[in-house]
Amino acid sequence: MGIPEVQAQVLQKPDSNRIYKELKIKSNRSKFAKWLFKTIIVERREPQPPRNAKAVKEVDPFAGQQGKIIRTLRIKVLDPFGQSVNDTARRPGNRYEGYGNKAHVSSKAFLIRNQLLFREGDSLNALDISESERILRQAPYITDARIYINPISKSNPSSKDSVDVTVWVQDQWSIIPESGFDPTAPNLQITDKNFLGLGTSIRQELGYRISDNSMVIRGQYGLFNLRKSFVSTNLIYQVTSDVSSVGIYFDRPFFSPLTRWAGGFSAVRTSEYFYPFTDTLHVVHQFPLVYDVVDGWLGKSWQIESGKSELKRSTSLVAGLRAVHTEYHVRPGLDTDVYRQNSNQTLFLASFGISRREFYKEKYLYRFGANEDVPIGFSFQATAGHQMNTWNGNLFYSGASASMGGFVPSLGYFAVQLGYGNFYNKINIHRGLVRGNVNYFSHLGRVGKWSVRQFASLSSVFGIDREPFEFVNLNGSQMYGFNSSTVKGKSKAILNLETVFYMPYNVLGFRLAPVLFIGLGKIGDNMEEVLNSRLYQAFSVGLLVRNENLVFNTFELSIGIYPYLPGGKDGIRLNPVSSYRLKVRDFALPRPEVLLYE
Numbered sequence: 001m002g003i004p005e006v007q008a009q010v011l012q013k014p015d016s017n018r019i020y021k022e023l024k025i026k027s028n029r030s031k032f033a034k035w036l037f038k039t040i041i042v043e044r045r046e047p048q049p050p051r052n053a054k055a056v057k058e059v060d061p062f063a064g065q066q067g068k069i070i071r072t073l074r075i076k077v078l079d080p081f082g083q084s085v086n087d088t089a090r091r092p093g094n095r096y097e098g099y100g101n102k103a104h105v106s107s108k109a110f111l112i113r114n115q116l117l118f119r120e121g122d123s124l125n126a127l128d129i130s131e132s133e134r135i136l137r138q139a140p141y142i143t144d145a146r147i148y149i150n151p152i153s154k155s156n157p158s159s160k161d162s163v164d165v166t167v168w169v170q171d172q173w174s175i176i177p178e179s180g181f182d183p184t185a186p187n188l189q190i191t192d193k194n195f196l197g198l199g200t201s202i203r204q205e206l207g208y209r210i211s212d213n214s215m216v217i218r219g220q221y222g223l224f225n226l227r228k229s230f231v232s233t234n235l236i237y238q239v240t241s242d243v244s245s246v247g248i249y250f251d252r253p254f255f256s257p258l259t260r261w262a263g264g265f266s267a268v269r270t271s272e273y274f275y276p277f278t279d280t281l282h283v284v285h286q287f288p289l290v291y292d293v294v295d296g297w298l299g300k301s302w303q304i305e306s307g308k309s310e311l312k313r314s315t316s317l318v319a320g321l322r323a324v325h326t327e328y329h330v331r332p333g334l335d336t337d338v339y340r341q342n343s344n345q346t347l348f349l350a351s352f353g354i355s356r357r358e359f360y361k362e363k364y365l366y367r368f369g370a371n372e373d374v375p376i377g378f379s380f381q382a383t384a385g386h387q388m389n390t391w392n393g394n395l396f397y398s399g400a401s402a403s404m405g406g407f408v409p410s411l412g413y414f415a416v417q418l419g420y421g422n423f424y425n426k427i428n429i430h431r432g433l434v435r436g437n438v439n440y441f442s443h444l445g446r447v448g449k450w451s452v453r454q455f456a457s458l459s460s461v462f463g464i465d466r467e468p469f470e471f472v473n474l475n476g477s478q479m480y481g482f483n484s485s486t487v488k489g490k491s492k493a494i495l496n497l498e499t500v501f502y503m504p505y506n507v508l509g510f511r512l513a514p515v516l517f518i519g520l521g522k523i524g525d526n527m528e529e530v531l532n533s534r535l536y537q538a539f540s541v542g543l544l545v546r547n548e549n550l551v552f553n554t555f556e557l558s559i560g561i562y563p564y565l566p567g568g569k570d571g572i573r574l575n576p577v578s579s580y581r582l583k584v585r586d587f588a589l590p591r592p593e594v595l596l597y598e
Helices: 017-027 031-040 094-104 109-113 125-140 311-316 527-532
Strands: 005-007 054-056 067-080 142-151 162-171 175-178 188-197 200-209 216-225 232-239 246-254 261-274 287-302 316-328 344-362 372-389 393-408 412-424 431-443 445-446 448-464 489-502 509-524 536-546 554-561 572-574
Touching: 109 216, 125 142, 125 372, 162 554, 287 393, 311 316, 311 344, 372 412, 445 554, 489 527, 509 527
Parallel strands: 067 162
Antiparallel strands: 005 054, 142 162, 175 188, 188 200, 200 216, 216 232, 232 246, 246 261, 261 287, 287 316, 316 344, 344 372, 372 393, 393 412, 412 431, 431 448, 445 448, 448 489, 489 509, 509 536, 536 554, 554 572
């Protein structure tokens, strides 16, 4: 699959300055109107790409400076309101944006520097630069990032083979209050994603459930990229009437194709209740459980061919080892746990595979003009394991997964993922599963004067000899808020369609993108039942609303309709789609794992 040149279908918006001028004149008639205008309106026109411009999807925009010496490296951190890495001269448009920026604690320069794969004095490698830019955009406290390379003037012969590098990042507003607004379970959550600009995240949630008169307390404390190691750690805890847990996590993934070592460790203690499986929907008894899960893994990556070309550095062999131990301290006996679900066990896994990972920058996917990283490449991973189980004896595991993604020039972007896994002993295969996913989005096209992009995903799961208590469903985000307690089975297939329309004009300065969602699902106990089963449907209409003239400039609204919802509360839900994200998986190989049945 190649990387095609595509037509950037961008439409010219009408001038809305006249509307703003009229509002400004009218606002001067009273102090309150004047204050309101200055509070919510910023007299700034939002930039758009030039009309009918051709955009080439570049994987590597820095190749022209390859091999030059990095003479200086500067870090520039922009405030969250009224500024942009694409227009570094932009300034806040009113005093209230300025007040918000003054209340914000900017990310420290060392925090940004620690995420770069290069430093002063290095010979510039284009892949190191483009990967550093992408890594910065993945940080939880950064909105966008751009790296600019400035060649030294030819009039300076001593530095003609050198460049100056400037790294621009725009911070996110880090303090986020949230509430579910559920009258039966009111809650308040406060998150600071970048406490004091040090990359530390703190989250605390406090809630109350009226149904059982109980408190809900959850918290998290995290450190991102400890001392330039790309190791992140999280300490979590929760206390509710149903479950209590505390745990610590350390993780260093294959965050880049240039990463050579990865690994992680976690330890979690959980106290909850066990509900024995029955063939009815009624819960007869509950039994306390207390157990520990300790999980550790280590991975190593090797560049297949020596050399500094982008293709060679982006293609790697990857091997990994993992051990997971689960130990129960309180659990029911076998007379209650007849399916032996709560057994002490130790699982050893080993994997080996190949991965090629590249990225290019795209815009107008789920965001209005902000840089988004789209992966292209392929991966293959084979996994083998051994499970030692005190109640079920020893089992072996084998699995394999493959994925690839890229552009079909006349159609758009495709990504395909396939996976198979099963446990087995000398006689039988147990708990097998086959998974398949196809994801697609079109080029940015045009319908009349509107720009439009189509998204589609097809996913399927087929269970093989699953346990009686194991089921899959269509609930939650799988089908845009579809939620039924009775629709379940051993296998399923789901088709999701999303159409995003970028309007060619603004309404009072607002840029709008209506979004249509269609979810179609089938479910049964085997492939034949899935094909012959009822077609469940979910329909949703959403609206992305953005205006750079407002301090908080992006809103998401949606409503979902479900024609047939057996065992559900109602057929209409408000805001079933809470966010819009690119649903394309990176081609990094994960830690060795058992293929999830969900």
